[in-house]
Amino acid sequence: MSSSHPTLGAILTRRIAFFAVLAMILQLVVIFSNYYWNVGELSRLFVEQETERLASGISVEDKNVRYQLPDSVRQRYQERASGYVARIRDAAGALVFSSCDDACESRFLPADVNPPDFWLRSLRPGKPLALVGGRAFAVGNRRFVVDVATIDDPQNVVSSVFWNEVIEHMLVPMSILLVLVLGATLLSVRQALKPVRAAADAADDLDPMDARSHLNFDGMPREVAHLAIAVNRAFERVGELMTSQKVLTSGIAHEIRTPLAAIKLELGNIDHPRARKAEDDLDDLVRFVAELTTLARLDSFDHGIFEAVDLVALSASVVEQLAPWVYENRHSLEFSPQVESALVQGAPALMKDALRNLVENAVHHTPAGTGILVSVSSNIVRVEDRHPGGLRRDTRAPGGSDNLGIGLKIVRRIAELHRASFRQSTSKMGHVFEIVFSDRQPKPMSLRP
Incomplete structure (x- = not known):
């Protein structure tokens, strides 16, 4: 959010202050014309x-009356020719004074x-x-009567009288009132916007493919x-669109697998070296279609299935599953957990697919005899290949992928x-691939009422 955009509280404060100043003016x-x-x-x-100023100097102690001329009027009433x-x-x-x-x-x-x-008599009209x-x-x-008189008001006391009236009865x-109105308004706005701020925070985690992802x-x-x-x-419509895409992708994948399986079956009946080469190419194509389908399905993934996953247990399961295949391809596979347990929020099936892709990618793109190390720390899963002769320039470059460029994208x-x-x-020995899970894991959304 841009800091140049004023808050609602700032907008209301400026407007209330503007109209309050306008009302004061x-x-x-009105006071000027009336007074x-x-x-x-x-x-x-x-x-x-x-x-009232003169009376403030009266003090009564028991039956004794004392009077001291207040400083605010001392100059006017100590001088005989002051006009007051x-x-x-x-x-x-x-007589007291x-x-x-x-x-x-x-x-x-x-x-x-x-x-x-109270009594008043004008000696001459006008000012x-x-x-x-x-x-x-x-x-x-005790009752006291204070009498005053002025001729022509030489010290222009009437102006101070007027402004005193303005200060006491208007400013x-x-x-x-302005402070109370501003305070009440800002407090009300703050209370009213609490759920809005909560919704804005929740909006960052909205996922159109999470059935529970809605603003409360x-x-x-x-x-x-x-x-x-x-x-x-709007998010419901986006979710429906992605679901339709998922159905379409699954249908296309199913339709493609059937003719590919038929072609492979026919190639198996041909006894020729070129047929074997065609079978290998067909296997690559089948794997490519499967991976492409997997990548497309990820775009319609539902975060609502996330659960607590132990990275150590999950990685151990994948290593145990892939070990025979890795050994058949003349590689070695080692699992080295750095912690006993590492819990994160995620989808176990997807996380297994990611780790499986990394191990298979290492097998496909390293020479025979390469050791593959899978390790787990508190929030990191690492797959490292270690060539017997160190890093080889003729295998794959950092950032490379499998033969059709899909595995690492998945x-x-x-x-x-x-x-x-x-x-x-x-x-120095080979390549390192890491999946680093952050502290800000996806969280289940509040159910829509």
């Missing part, structure tokens, strides 16, 4: 936020008036703001399950079916 436009150009709403926000004034009273009207002179006291509510929880207002707070079970909630679509989303079902149907194809590798090399 639209909401910012920034609405002087009455800005005035209310100014009084609410400014009085404030006053803090308790419920009885006692004031930066106001007699002139501005007249703009606040009189001390003998019980103030409401910059000119207003006076107040708000009640409960601190330590923070939207960010939290249990737990998949409906849309993805449709794709898995379509893949299963071995290579059988190795491929077992996900093994077929290696050919030379030694």
Whole structure:
């Protein structure tokens, strides 16, 4: 899979983030139009936020009230000509803090008036703001009233009020919502795609000739399950096609054997040296047809018949079976296992055919007196021919095959079916052929529901 292709999670993340940012921009436009150009709403926000900052400096210990001007508003309310004034009273009207002179006291509510929880009066319409207002707070079970006033808002506090409203009521909630939505979406996608990832891993092992080789679509989303079902149907059609090819190949092989047997029978009735030569050629042709048929059948092989096979026991069986024939052809055959047991997954009949082809190939293409050694290690079957005089240039070259070039192709194809590798090399004594089984053996597929 190309790394340039983004994951579904990355696509959803980008799209959700894009629309979240777009929603924030639209909401910012709405807030800007509703708040920034609405002087009455800005005035209310100014009084609410400014009085809250001032009230944060009130502390009550037992019956003692202490006040310390917060750092966030210290500069505005310590300077007499700053354009901002404030006053803090308790419920009885006692003064807790004031930066106001007699002139501005007249703009606040009189001390003998019980103030409401919130009040606001505009001194002049429009901007910059000119207003006076107040708000009640409960601190330590005691009630305090904080009054503020500003003329022309020289420090442009209204802008900080506006952006504070944007941060508290738009950016923070939207960010939290974005994180939650992204997290929930990615988690949901990850959970939903688990069976899809499992199906993708299983697809690497799909074999159209394995009757049990199907994608299991249990737990998949409906849309993805449709794709898995379509893949299963496609493999079924491929399997049916290969089965038809297998039947056709078997039929052709059967039809060819009959006339060849008849020809050989007729040649046996002719007493002539040329007839004997024709019989030998006919035997080669019969063997060629058999091997060609075997090679064609391998293309329609069903992996469902794989089982645990002991390479040591299998190789010993083949050596025991071929030994008389090898000796008749004036060769020697030796079996040398390097381990007691070596288990792999495979088809015993095919593995025997591969080893038999290697031994027969060694007999056909080496001079009389050649020793043939079959050895087995943990995952390797090796067939080595050892000439009495060392490697002969007039026999066969590495990578060669039998007289009609089919035997080693059959071995290579059988190795491929077992996900093994077929290696050919030379030694000082002769040629070495190895079938190396990998750790990644074919495994039975999950049955289709």
